Amino acid sequence: MGKKHTNDSFQSGTNDGSDGRGEQDQHQREQDTSAPTPSERLPTLDERNISVLRRVGNEWRRFSGNPEVWRDALPVDPSLGTYPDHAEIRPTRFGRFVRVFLQSEPPTVEATSAAEVPPSLLGRIGYYLKRIVLGAPLKSSAIVHERMRKLVALAVLSADALSSVAYGPEAILAILVLGGSAALTYTPPIAAVIAFLMLTVGLSYRQTIRAYPHGGGSYIVASDNLGHVPGLVAAAGLLTDYILTVAVSVSSGIAAITSAIPSLAQAIVPLGVGVIVVLLAGNLRGVRQAGVIFAAPTYAFIFAIFTLVIVGLSQAAGRGFHPIPPPPLPAMEAVSVLLLLRAFASGSTAMTGIEAISNAVPAFQPVEWRNARTTLTWMVGLLIALFVGTITLIHLYGVVPNAHETILSQLAHRSFDSGFMYAFTQAATAAILLMAANTAYNDFPRVLFLLARDRYAPRTFLRMGDRLAFSNGIILLSVIATVIYVVFGGKTDLLIPLYAVGVFLAFTLSQAGMVVHWWRLRDAHWRRSLFFNAIGCLLSAIVFLTAGLTKFTEGAWVALLTIGLFILVAMRIRRHYDLAAQALALQAGVIEVPQPQRLPALVSGVEAGLAEAEETPEEIHHLVIVLVASLDRASMRALAYAASLQQPVLVLHLSSTEEDAKRFRDYWHLWGDHLPLAVIVSPYRAIVAPIVKYIEVLHWQRPDLTVTVILPEIVVRHWWHRILHGQTASQLRHALRPLPKIVVTTIPFHLPD
Structure with missing residues (x-):
């Protein structure tokens, strides 16, 4: 057995094939061969996976209690309500933060293009050089105008x-x-x-x-x-x-x-x-x-x-x-x-x-x-x-x-x-x-x-x-x-x-493939087309x-x-x-679910501004934020862990397009909408910056809370597998570390060898 290495599961809009569609490459190609998308797309679940998602949601329903109880327990406004002045938020060492604003209901916020300049001299120099060489970032929707x-x-x-x-x-x-x-x-x-x-x-x-x-x-x-x-x-x-x-x-x-x-x-x-x-x-x-x-x-x-x-x-x-x-x-x-x-x-x-x-x-x-x-x-x-x-x-x-x-x-x-x-x-x-x-x-x-x-x-x-x-x-x-x-x-x-x-x-394989294509299709003028491709293949x-x-x-x-x-x-x-997809695919009956308990009453009226002053357990008041990219086994394990803590929970999802955000909300409702959900739409395809800024604003609403951020994280056995998975979890840990009263927890999901 080789040494184990960790990689994150939280990615913008997709995971490593966790919808279990390894056998559906042809169907996927038919969907995706139009124009490449600006980011990884949230996988479209087929009927089998939708059925499994519903069964998993039914299992959750037996143990997690009334979803309204979880919503009523939230000590913050996930739609952000009023956005604080910049001076009211303690600056962090993470450079590329963006503002967010309310877009729609259920709570969805959108990251704007107003990127903040890093505070350090080297950071500012690098930022301005990048903008001079590359220009300003473009929204995902601008891809239509980037045609030739x-x-x-x-x-x-x-x-x-x-x-x-x-x-x-x-x-x-x-x-x-x-x-x-x-x-x-x-x-x-x-x-x-x-x-x-x-x-x-x-x-x-x-x-x-x-x-x-x-x-x-x-x-x-x-x-x-x-x-x-x-x-x-x-x-x-x-x-x-x-x-x-x-x-x-x-x-x-x-x-x-x-x-x-x-x-x-x-x-x-x-x-x-x-x-x-x-x-x-x-x-x-x-x-x-x-x-x-x-x-x-x-x-x-x-x-x-x-x-x-x-x-x-x-x-x-x-x-x-x-x-x-x-x-x-x-x-x-x-x-x-x-x-x-x-x-x-x-x-x-x-x-x-x-x-x-x-x-x-x-x-x-x-x-x-x-x-x-x-x-x-x-x-x-x-x-x-x-x-x-x-x-x-x-x-x-x-x-x-x-x-x-x-x-x-x-x-x-x-x-x-x-x-x-x-x-x-x-x-x-x-x-x-x-x-x-x-x-x-x-x-x-x-x-x-x-x-x-x-x-x-x-x-x-x-x-x-x-x-x-x-x-x-x-x-x-x-x-x-x-x-x-x-x-x-x-x-x-x-x-x-x-x-x-x-x-x-x-050239040879392409033309040979076209010969097979016309032979199978046999539409109008197929013989002429097959002839041209056959000659091209031969030469x-x-x-x-x-x-x-x-x-x-x-x-x-x-x-x-x-x-x-x-x-x-x-x-x-x-x-x-393929092995990762099989391991991460939802399977009814093997999903971890939280144990049924009553949520503790929240202590209110705590004086704001007492950052990191708690010295006894009763002085600590919690908010748990779970970052979820897609509804797979790794995410379900993180949700179950968060719910089992019996503290207020908010689930956070980030998508690069409103289309993907809508699809995720639909899947969330199919699952049962058991926990409060907030969605960030990041049209400039940034992942870490909008999440950090969102958590920062939530913490501004209730400075007395200790916010625990839970990340599902894939654990691989060999170091060379690390390049096949993103590094978002480690980036988020690094970006959130400077913020006071923020605890980052990763829930490992071990992939087979």
Whole structure:
């Protein structure tokens, strides 16, 4: 047996699957695949759990007595009545407190946005820096306004795909030059096959958006149609791809800068890390703001490359479109099928990012699916045009890879010399390559959200931050990408072999899932849709197998190993959450209930202001506050313990939305409404601050009371399970400790090994 570790059960709006719906993933997915919510949602109980909740309430009714007795015994007004002046409440060391006010009956209060500035100097500095960088917190209801227009979405979600024009053609040539000058003649045919693959996969994802109008990335499609394990494989491939997208995009952008300014070549690592920090800060500000900030580089790049292609073709027309022969190159190896397949696999990295729009359908303004399909069509059209145009210029100008200058830089020099347009092209290329990582910042946290919703990742990835962005996922992506970038020294050529494997594995599983979907559904035009998805699946599988085999020893094995380890960890996480759900699920007949006794008469008329002056038992007057997130066994044990003390009890619940608050009140009434309940609605998703402020105001009403705060707390057996549960209980203990006459008690609930 391992050492036991504690984690809290009290979370905003949900618990660890305690509604016992481990077998209902498909039903849950049907409910939740619209837009991600700003916080963890209170689970919706099915008929079986509602029946159990009623039976548990009936057991309580036999022992707990008349609910009105408990309400009459309350020595405070749970609706807060009048709110005290700020000066009347003793300040605490906890920084982010908010005011609360009466909203409705039964007693419900809502936390406002008026966050107080921490009293310490360091606290104030940190507070103001955070507000300057991130801006003011947004209400949960503002998520509707944080959607992207098509013009913004095209720039943000297409940056990854379009930026690949800067390194995809070069990746083809980097392999073909090994076969000497003769091998370069295969560049146009290989590029034509890749362009056809772009078109096919793009059409396939249009079908995916039609079938999954609320968002249908590879994880959802593969899970729904192929099973949980293929879904996890697809998710692992996507997450690997998004991490490498950040590292490769940043390294390629820095390479474009050093091609124009060679003196910066020695500083590529600190420059790249600085770019990732800027991306982190920009995306923490929220999806819409990040889109506005990072949209300009995409359109600048589109303009620059189209201008480059037009000018280059005009110059070629003057010589009758006769190609300039490339410089003579010695053959390092024979031109073989294997060499051509390697070049094809390397060039196929130009397709990364095509799935981004299908993943991010909920991020669009209504009508989401229609706007997403339109944006996808424009993205695929632009990608093919830019890619084919660049390959055409490479063929006409006879350029080859250069260790000191990128292919695009060479083309820009040929077309624009060294004038303004050359500088503009290089700047636009560097900017879009650096900002292409923003696509990953949109989709990586979203995939983690979906995994956490299905209990394959820690539930902390369900929550949105102050600016309605998935802050935890964004921070994790930045940290991992920074480590990879630093370890590989910012070298693009070392990262490319790891790149295509994960994304084409996800493409293959997604398209295979869509083939199964259309075969099962067989609605109007299902044969046409199945055909497109089948072709996309076949071509994606060819690229995946080619990349995996030809680049296995170059680093593809790292990506494959990472995917395997991810699946293993995800399955272990799911197993732990399933065991927690079974242990916490309500079961009639095994719930602890209080013993029937009469409530003691309250002593009134005690002089206020005698804080902590009680020296004999009869001088102590109690109020017990029980914090409950959901009605599971851990919460029932805490309620039973509180009621057994035979002191006035108030149950406190916090929700992030009024919808969740209403649902909890409905479940509370189904249970029997045996104890007084107050609900806090926290639209800014804060948990600790509103609870502490509420308790502080209650204590202001009756300073003579000793308030005992009871928290249900999950106890896990292994330290690594702690990251799978929140830390709200420890945060509340720390925040309440400075308040006088506040006692914090935790009721442990031990999870099985």
